[in-house]
Amino acid sequence: MSWPSESTRPYVLLSCAASIDGYIDDASEQRLLLSNEEDLDRVDAVRASCDAILVGAGTVRRDDPRLLVRSPSRRAEREATGRPASPTKVTLTAQGDLDPTARFFTAGDAARLVYCATGALEKTRERVGRLATVVDAGEPVDPGWVLTDLAARGVQRLMVEGGGTVHAQFLAAGLADELHLVVAPFFVGDGRAPRFVGEGHFPWHPGRRARLAEARQIGDVVLLRYALSSRFGGA
DSSP: OOOOOTTTSOEEEEEEEEOTTSBSSOSSSSOOOOSOHHHHHHHHHHHHTOSEEEEEHHHHHHHOOOOOOOOHHHHHHHHHTTSOSSOEEEEEESSOOOOTTSHHHHSSSOOEEEEEOGGGHHHHHHHHTTTSEEEEOTTTTOHHHHHHHHHHTTOOEEEEOOOHHHHHHHHHTTOOSEEEEEEOSSOOOOTTSOBSOOSOOOSOBTTBOOEEEEEEEETTEEEEEEEOSTTOOOO
8 A cells, every 4th residue: 555755645633532541432322521611622723723624434423523613713714814614524434324414514614525435435425425525535445545635635734533443544554743632531441432542553652652742731631742743843
């Protein structure tokens, strides 16, 4: 598999909140709130700085996120510079099991891209082709190719908001430049719940430690920013 070089792909920023024991949700049907209002506003500012926001289809189904810039002033600032009020929404799907009534497709006026596996192309176009641009991304979906295609569409800065499978794909492939990991002050303690990432072979290990660029307390949570490539700017 051929990965795009750093110079030809978007800058990739991964964003995640997890419990002390590394879970990004619990096993209930309701979404677990891990962050706080101050940190959610920080995340909103990061969103406003990006050209696109990417989540996996599982996150679309489980969390039903809007993926919009919330702050009116940030939306206005983006529009004043000729950009849409919110970044392009992007999702990856292997099976095409997407609900056209999900807020990914119905909330806001942002452009929407669905990268699907070749075998699910027809099904995905039938379900959401009227609401989003559906793109054949290979079998299985190739995140490196997705980044190349996003770059061709003008995306220079991409925020990846999960879930754990998508984060693991980008991390294991060495396609991430920066990681924002927020640690919530409690434990989940349920093996049925999803974790930040599962098993995998990652470029960072005891012999090659990731560089911690910042540790910041934000109310009752802690933000850890890791520099994962030479492109990390530190801003």
